[in-house]
Amino acid sequence: MMLQPVRRPLGPLKSLLRRNRQAQQFVARSMATETTPTETAASSIPPPISTLAAAKKPTKFHVIPSKTPGKPIRTAFAVYAPPPSARAAHPNPLISYHAQQIRRLDRTGARTALFSKKNPDAAKPGDVLQVTTNRGEPFAGVCLSIKRAGVDTAILLRNHLTKVGVEMWYKIYSPNVLGIEIIWRRPKRARRARLYFMRKPRHDMGNVEHLVEAWRRSRNVFSSNKGRGTQGKGKGKGGKGSK
Amino acid sequence: MAPRLPAGWAASLSSLPSTNVLTTRVLLTERHALLPRTAKRGVKYGWSTLPSRQRPARFNQVNSGLPAPTAGPAAALKRKEATTPLRTGVLATKKGVSAMFIGGLRTACTILQMEQVEVVAAKTRAKNGYWAVQLGLGHKNAGNVTAPLLGYYEAKGVAPKRHLSEFKVRTEEGLLPVGVQLQPDWFKLGQFVDARSNSRGMGFAGGMKRHNFAGQGASHGNSKNHRTIGTTGPSQGGGSRVHPGKKMPGRMGNERVTVQNLRVLKVDNEMGIVVVSGHVAGPKGCVVKISDAIKKDPRPRPSSTRPGGS
Numbered sequence: 001m002m003l004q005p006v007r008r009p010l011g012p013l014k015s016l017l018r019r020n021r022q023a024q025q026f027v028a029r030s031m032a033t034e035t036t037p038t039e040t041a042a043s044s045i046p047p048p049i050s051t052l053a054a055a056k057k058p059t060k061f062h063v064i065p066s067k068t069p070g071k072p073i074r075t076a077f078a079v080y081a082p083p084p085s086a087r088a089a090h091p092n093p094l095i096s097y098h099a100q101q102i103r104r105l106d107r108t109g110a111r112t113a114l115f116s117k118k119n120p121d122a123a124k125p126g127d128v129l130q131v132t133t134n135r136g137e138p139f140a141g142v143c144l145s146i147k148r149a150g151v152d153t154a155i156l157l158r159n160h161l162t163k164v165g166v167e168m169w170y171k172i173y174s175p176n177v178l179g180i181e182i183i184w185r186r187p188k189r190a191r192r193a194r195l196y197f198m199r200k201p202r203h204d205m206g207n208v209e210h211l212v213e214a215w216r217r218s219r220n221v222f223s224s225n226k227g228r229g230t231q232g233k234g235k236g237k238g239g240k241g242s243k
Numbered sequence: 244m245a246p247r248l249p250a251g252w253a254a255s256l257s258s259l260p261s262t263n264v265l266t267t268r269v270l271l272t273e274r275h276a277l278l279p280r281t282a283k284r285g286v287k288y289g290w291s292t293l294p295s296r297q298r299p300a301r302f303n304q305v306n307s308g309l310p311a312p313t314a315g316p317a318a319a320l321k322r323k324e325a326t327t328p329l330r331t332g333v334l335a336t337k338k339g340v341s342a343m344f345i346g347g348l349r350t351a352c353t354i355l356q357m358e359q360v361e362v363v364a365a366k367t368r369a370k371n372g373y374w375a376v377q378l379g380l381g382h383k384n385a386g387n388v389t390a391p392l393l394g395y396y397e398a399k400g401v402a403p404k405r406h407l408s409e410f411k412v413r414t415e416e417g418l419l420p421v422g423v424q425l426q427p428d429w430f431k432l433g434q435f436v437d438a439r440s441n442s443r444g445m446g447f448a449g450g451m452k453r454h455n456f457a458g459q460g461a462s463h464g465n466s467k468n469h470r471t472i473g474t475t476g477p478s479q480g481g482g483s484r485v486h487p488g489k490k491m492p493g494r495m496g497n498e499r500v501t502v503q504n505l506r507v508l509k510v511d512n513e514m515g516i517v518v519v520s521g522h523v524a525g526p527k528g529c530v531v532k533i534s535d536a537i538k539k540d541p542r543p544r545p546s547s548t549r550p551g552g553s
Contacts, residue, residue: 060385064390077385077393078397079393079396079397079403080396080401080402083361083424084359086358086359086513086515086516087336087358087359089513089514090356090514093338093356093511097341097516097518098341101344134347152341171342173344174344174347174349175344175346176347
């Protein structure tokens with residue numbers, strides 16, 4: 001002890017400086033703990049939705065009890081409030097997304113009603129449908145399946161063109177699809193949702209051109225009658241729910 | 244209290260010639276009498292005999308007149324500068340896959356939800372060696388968080404998060420203040436992003452599924468080896484060993500997959516969703532890191548910014 005000042009003449013000064021430095025560190029740390037971003041720092045940044053003023057105060061203290069009562073530990077931690085949860089408000093945003101997109105693409109709701117399960121007059125697998133697109137001839141065929149996937153809902157139509165089986169998928173909400181019409185209804189409800197057995201020669205409907213022709217003739221009959229023409233178009237055999 | 248002296252100091256004192264008390268005291272004040280006898284500096288331990296606090300820590304400094312080093316932290320940062328985005332990315336959860344009709348064109352899209360995405364910390368060049376923003380996703384009950392992490396969140400002033408992740412940024416300008424919440428409108432409609440996530444885990448898979456091996460014939464005398472991988476290495480001429488990295492059956496999937504240059508088709512702050520074109524790896528509910536595209540100008544193109552729908 002006696003030798004110390006001789007060996008380290010600046011000893012007391014250094015220890016003072018060190019103490020001062022520690023005090024500075026402590027101040028800095030506690031500032032970091034308490035500080036919240038200022039307005040100037042966040043000027044170019046989107047404004048925080050979680051109100052920082054509210055986030056400043058801890059909403060509760062989480063207490064951890066000590067397992068050994070004789071040895072207390074640091075038991076409480078401040079817990080801050082989380083920002084509002086988008087997930088709690090919209091637990092399944094996919095459903096909202098589908099609804100939003102369908103509203104945009106099918107403003108009248110006719111296309112949705114045509115394939116709705118709640119609609120007893122809806123198109124069902126086994127019916128013959130005709131799809132008019134914005135390019136080429138309309139395609140008619142028996143509906144083998146309806147893939148229900150919100151705005152991505154699609155139908156599979158099968159027909160025979162030049163004695164070759166042809167199947168086409170159509171997205172029912174696609175802007176390219178101008179109209180879907182029911183040409184012919186299956187007399188009895190199909191007892192399967194997917195009529196893939198109709199690809200087998202034994203069950204294949206073959207060409208549906210004669211059904212389309214009959215439907216067109218029936219429409220022409222109505223349209224030639226001037227008084228009932230406009231009504232008949234809508235209420236005709238297959239005219240329901242087009243467009 | 245005096246600092247502790249080396250163990251043999253008393254012995255060295257006793258061996259000193261003790262003519263009288265005065266000389267003993269003088270000798271005691273000499274530096275070498277109290278210094279440890281093991282050499283700490285000199286030719287044997289490095290050429291510089293400067294005290295350690297004056298010696299430069301590294302020799303290949305820029306200010307020493309030598310060319311800038313091509314390896315090391317500074318060089319690595321410089322090298323990665325072009326591929327480090329200016330802004331931070333965000334964390335999101337994959338909610339599902341659907342389609343969007345843009346014009347007459349159907350585009351497959353992935354719906355990602357940003358749930359309580361907050362800035363938790365900023366990593367700096369001075370302290371951590373790089374610039375990065377640490378983000379948190381979701382919420383965790385305090386009872387399910389360990390005490391050290393509770394202290395961390397307390398110090399940051401944010402609620403405990405379900406997931407934490409860092410996003411490197413190019414410069415200090417990319418950093419964000421702690422506690423700021425990021426919303427889907429962090430991304431502009433029509434801009435390009437990269438999506439990083441872990442792919443769906445397939446479990447232990449064979450060579451045919453995992454590496455697209457051809458398998459073996461169904462017949463021609465094949466016996467119980469239809470999907471096995473066959474031989475794994477050359478014969479005696481080739482060393483009779485299996486080369487490192489040989490593709491074999493094993494755990495498949497659940498590895499980081501980056502899908503680049505996805506277009507942002509829709510952002511919705513109210514639902515908290517970001518809709519990006521194409522597909523993102525991983526099952527529904529997995530955590531996805533979305534960030535500005537690094538291989539393409541991330542800004543939206545005038546031709547491609549068609550209204551994605553509202």
